[in-house]
Amino acid sequence: MKSVPLPAPCPALQQALAAHGKGDLKSARTWYDQAVDAPEAAALAWLGRGVLRFQTGDRAGGIVDMETALDRNPHDDEAWSNLANAYRAEAQFEAGAECARRAVELNPRQALAHANLAACLRPLGDLVEARAHAEEAVRLAPDLNSGWRTLGAVWLHMGDARRASDCFYRALQLDPALPDAWSEWLFALQYRDDISAGDILEATRLWTRSQPSAAPGARPSAIQRIGLVSGDFRAHPVGRMMLAFVPALRALGVDVVLIANQSQMDGVTEQLQDAASAWHNVWALPTETACALVRRENLDLLVDLSGHSADHRLDIFAARCAPFQVSWLGYSATTGVPSMDAWLGCPWTMPEGTEATATEALLRLPNVFTCDSRTPQSVPAGPRDQVVFGSFNNLAKLSDTTIALWSAVLAGIPDSRMILKYRGLGDPALAGALLARFEANGIEASRIECRDWTEEADVNAAFADVDIMLDTFPYSGATTTLDALQRGVPVVTMVSDRYAGRMSAAFLAAYGAEDLITSTPEDYVECAVHLALDGTRRQQLREELPRRGATSSVHQPQQFATEWLATVRSLAQERAA
Template sequence: MSEALMPKTILHVGCGRAPLPAYFRSPEWREIRYDIDPAVQPDLVGSMTDMAELRDASVDAIWSSHNLEHLLPHEVPTALAEFRRVLRPGGMAYVVVPDVQSLAEKIASGDLEGELYRSPIGSIAVLDVLWGHRASIAAGRHYMGHRTGFSAATLQRRLTEAGFDPVSVERRPQAFELFASAAGPAAIETLFESARQAHTAGRWADAEALYGEVVARSPGHWPAWLERGIVCWALKRRDAALAHVRQALAIEPNFARTQATLGAFLGISGQPMAALPHLQRAVELDPQAVEAHYNLGKALQEQGEVAAAERSYRAVLHLDPDHQLARLNLGNVLLAQWRSPEGLPHYRAATRAIDDPYVQSNWPMLLNFSVEPSDDEVFAAHREFDERMIAPLAGLIVAPLNPPDPGRRLRIGYLSRDFCRHAVRYFLLPVIEHHDHQAFEICCYYFRDRADEVTELFRRHADRWVDCHDLDDDELATRIRRDGIDILVDLAGYTDRNRLLVVGRKPAPVQIAYLGYPASTGIRTLDYRISDQWIDPDPPAPPVASSEVPLRLAHGYYCYAPLPDSPPVGTLPLDRSGQVMFGSLNQAPKLNRPLLEAWAEILRRLPASRLLIQNAAMHAGPASGHAIALFEQLGIDRARLEFRPFGKAPGYLQTYHDVDIALDSFPYNGGTTTCEALWMGVPVVSRCGGRQVARLGLSILNQVGLGDLVADSAEHYVETALALANDADRLRRLRMTMRARLLQSPLMEQAGFTRELEASYREVWRRWCAER
């Protein structure tokens, strides 16, 4: 017989010798008679508080007439829980019990022994209903005693508390009884669908509870485990989310979406290595899974597997040509392989399509690292960001209320997320430490969500400290305006997670760009930019566009304070090995194919030389493999190359003990790396260009009297490096005297630099006051 034609089962609890109601005495129903008394010959003998012989979800309905009142009050919930356990999803329980409220009227009349009604076991009086059938109890059947009672309200409550829903209780005064119909647990799929509806509606907590009920009743229901993990992730309960998705995967490992979800969660949690196998399996199971391909690309990119990441992003774009994040990242991985001509168009197309200020700000920043675009094109990208993201904020600018008094104490606000262990510390902390607090009130606005011992140094030297990482752009601009900041100094520019949209609201009368972004921003609300005669020559030669007025400091752009626990200067490696060791500790994005071609030319022309590269990416197998392949194409043997990981300060400075000459990056010169190399006694060969970031080395080296080490072309750069490498005596002298040279130079004249910077602040404030 097919399942559809099989009769439904009804459990007749406390059946005695009474028949079921007529409705259930049909071929559609199969009765299972259950009673505590073997004498009535039930199918199963047992107590309703422990129906162990019945499996979970094994009956379609329960009929229980005049049974619950025989239990002690604390036993009632146990019996009802058993009812609910043995009911199939969607099943019904029908419960009949005496109605104590109806009996109350009879009791009030004083007639306790007169017949209320006749039953199959004889005449029933009030005493029989209250305390149990007297004749049965007298015959030794003590379980027939009544030990609890119900009103309609209490029966409704007990059934609801047991998990039945909905519950309907009907009073039958003529029979002095209550009739309840109670729906058992919903069908699993009905419950699952309710969870999905709550999930879709964004009611995360409700959805999580419903999915939890599904898996509690059906532990093998892997879709509920998966969806429960997803809503826990939305509720920011990441550990629980990962555990639930892993449970789904353990039950059913061949569902692509589960593999993809776990991979995505692991990737976001900073575990790209753990994410990889799950994402790879996801795309094997479902080659059309766009987001799985995308997240696989991200995980591979995080591991430095840029060629494999490229394949994943191309797979995404094949399936979905409008997936702009994949296009953006494809541009990134092509750039990481020194394929700028291919990568830049992808990156540009994505930034045009993604209307997000942080994505938009990446494009101008990226162009500063690239050789291909002209200086005018780089500046135009900055201006485009201004037009697209800053110009629309003009209506939010409020007229300043700052008193236009040129001589009063000024409030200077420094805006940064780098008041911590970051390169900014080497150049800004000495300024904060040397500020004249009688003339200037120093306010630091810190928008990172962590602090360290360097943060505490900044905090100690500030007159006012504001942790503002949790303030949105409007709130932060309002706070700066309310604090009465006279001059706001933005230290972030286009760097990661910048606050240019705060700067665009012009919360201070005068706004200045400095340090974190050493180039013209193109931002109309930034009035000035700290600079010097080398970064911004006057008149400019070559002419370089700038949206801000350069404030040229005679001391130079940088004010350097090395780490107090820097390693000592080492001996010249050339004297130990007989070979010149060139080195670069510049970050990986600053390295490009034309630069590496120049380095290969230096190595080719000086056979007794090697090259050491240390940064956070290039030491990894895939990234260094690309570099090695390129150098080998250019005729440089792998044995002449060394790659090292980039560690924490000051430990990584030990690398300079093995470097004779540092080779600067181009077109984005080093800033911190150049200063650190010089402090460790290592001369730096730099190349300058037109854009401001290509003139940082020119500024630093001129400040320390080594301007002759700056080249103005690729050929000159190679020749300068070779000339220095062939002058061992000069290398030794520089090694021994470099620290003294720096200490006596404007680069490290910290108090003088700060006084000059303050004078510039005062001068631009006077200009603002005069305009008022």
């Protein structure tokens, strides 16, 4: 958020701006409180105080002050841009976009306003317009860090991980000390099909060099108090999985403390708050304050559920706030945190021989890497005369390799179609760009149907329209694969060299469908084509997959929690020995 730019001929405001610029926030607040009563300085004073309040954690109060400033001077483009950024930070993207548009209208050459508008449009699914504004931001201000980061996020969500990672790297070059840019770069690398797991590890080690290494204190021989840290204790894949896991873990007699880092709360949040032994939200808390709060819980084990994904708190783990610390579930790669003792997965996501791809020790659950709260239930296929393939995956996963594989499958079944469904695909420009990639691989655009994302109530109908799901590469499906399997829709996958490329395989194995796991492009295409030609087998899978999955630990949370606790306790026993 940009600081207030210009002083006014008001001594109190001048003092406030000077103190704010020096980081003396207490004095700045005192002077702002005086300046808001000065008519000639009121708008700037309210804006400055709003920025300060937002920066120091009083986000609601900060927004009110910024709105007050605009009531007094509605023609201040920088004030509109600041308010847009505040709304964006609070996940109020529509309000943020409206404010940023006003800023751009007032001053089309304000780069930060374009960047803020792009940052609000992206989560709303307006990716093509978001890209245009992000590109304009870096054209106007080539050294604008937030412009490059926003452009990177847009490219990633449009399925171009190479351009995305290049943008994030440019942001890193501008400010190598910016933690979020490092995480965004590392996150984007997972999706690239032109680099290896070893390359990702080396990139992660570059970040590791800047991280402290804190040795553990006295370590308990048993794990009884467990803390889970995440920015996704809400309607999110991690939150959904925690709905099954947390009550099951507590039923085993252990304390479960949830440490959230989020501004968004919903019904899932409320259920998790009720299920936990204790709940804390460290959103916007500085590292020292957040660490003090975590340490007061006297945890035996602290679990990271975010890695380098959005709203992580790896700073807490770097400071070593528990005797044992592990990363699990929310990020599909090594964290690079020197104080992270282990990375938790399963034999499928972490096969033997992959130890060299992580900075942490690998800790393997016996069966699958997570559990789910929902009961599998077959969704019958709708009536149709042709085979329909599908993918409901994040567009970031649609690499060039993926499009080439899917095109080869479609070529092998000439009268087949494919449905692509994800947020933003209702935009004709975005859908058109995706269809052009198929056409470049020899597949007519008329064979591909693009659908925008819909609410949960419409999901079953979407799965009824698909016969076979085709997985992505090198970053496989996870929740989307599980969603398909539990409804009886088979998924064909090809494993890659990284954890992120083996999650579908883990779920397929749990569902007793290992024959749908392939390891070469030729086998992938052959597997998908043979299944498409075998209607009897597809019908059998439609009926049998949910029954098989229901008995696996994926859908038996108590069994999974028992296995999970035994696995992490084995770490304590090993390290204590």
